[in-house]
Amino acid sequence: MTHAIRLHQTGGPEVLQLETVDVGDPGPGQARVRHTYIAVNFIDIYFRTGRYPLPLPNGLGSDAVGVVEAVGAGVTDVKVGDRVGYLLGPQGAYAQVRVMPAEVLIPLPAGVSDRTASTLMMKGLTAQYLFRQVYPLKGGETILYHAAAGGVGLVACQWARAMGVTMIGTVSTDEKAEVARANGCTHTIVTSREDIAKRVRELTDGRGVPVVYDSVGKDTLSASLDSLQPRGTLVSNGTTSGPVVIDTNLLAVKGSLWVTRPAMVHYATPRPHMLAMADELFGHVLAGRIRGEPKQQFALAEAADAHRALESRRTTGATVLVP
Structure with missing residues (x-):
């Protein structure tokens, strides 16, 4: 069992609820990822408020970074222990652990920390x-x-x-x-x-x-x-x-x-294209031309507060949640 932010109805930040969920083992083509940082993006607000339709109940969040805990049958692109990030796939990044399609996971270079990568996926x-x-x-x-x-x-x-x-x-x-x-x-x-x-x-x-x-x-x-x-x-x-x-x-x-x-989604697929995009981005990071550090940090349970800060324009740069 693990914790995740769920919403059962659209509305204000108060609809974001911290719940206990069962993650389970990854199936074929999947990987289980334990998050270290979770990005908060303005598009998350669109889903929360209903501007972008989302089947309910559901999770929220589109990108995060973490470590692969387990992989399912047929997965060869990532392995247990790999540091990865993602920005595609189903909603639900506001969670401590989740199962993801392995094809959307992007390996993180050794010289790029999880904290930096969380602001850049x-x-x-x-x-x-x-x-x-x-x-x-x-x-x-x-x-x-x-x-x-x-x-x-x-x-x-x-x-x-x-x-x-x-x-x-x-x-x-x-x-x-x-x-x-x-x-x-x-x-x-x-x-x-x-x-x-x-x-x-x-x-x-x-x-x-x-x-x-x-x-x-x-x-x-x-x-x-x-x-x-x-x-x-x-x-x-x-x-x-x-x-x-x-x-x-x-x-x-x-x-x-x-x-x-x-x-x-129309520019970052198929997978080789997404990986090439990431290579160019991380090349700038490793060369010192692009830096990324969260400007605001909230605990996972404080996701509603993170949304309030973002909506009120009190933030600059990237905002992250820490599981």
Whole structure:
């Protein structure tokens, strides 16, 4: 028996309940993992509130790191004692121990600690697919990135710096602006007192940027479109402020713009592709170009408090749970 966070209904943080569950042995193609750190992501809130449908009752959480305790028949990619992380598979990472499909487990390099890896499985690989696949950056570009002091944002700041990309990042406070710049963000825009599109135009001599990465959604949509060059691309990779609704005629009026709404599963599969993404990410980590440490840490039983902190925008960088 072990402990896990479960929810039987959607709603506020109070629906997250710590329960005793039976994990059992892994079946064919599966592995049992004892977690050391569990990542908290904004997408977890979407599942908790019902914005993203989830069969109930269910677990919550999409990525974690830990040690393989047992493997089922046919498993060859990982073995007992391996340190692994994951970001794909069924919901349920908010747990001390769980059984997972072995094909989604990513071996962790010896030089990358569990604590560091816990901040980078979803967030680091999100930065990888945004910057290297969705709109592939080559270096030398100027980009607009929303929520630059968030969990993914701080990795993106470092990745942009490593590639020689000029990153304009939006943040909500001056304190978060300092954090973003310390991690490699070239210019920051404090949204509580600055006009985003106007400032982008000033920083680019009126040209605008070729790409905007927007995880905020409804509240920043207009500013994102107004910050783009003709034939520029809006990467809508999140909706923390609400869903995005776009009039396609507006895209023509504002310069024949492109819009994409990417999902990790379509970029991180099949398994060899996922492992190649992880190799690139960990290569930056081992070279010292990207660092990851949790900024906020909660016990597993305090998952509701972690959600409250994330929703209230009191957090910077990555938040983790410790089983």
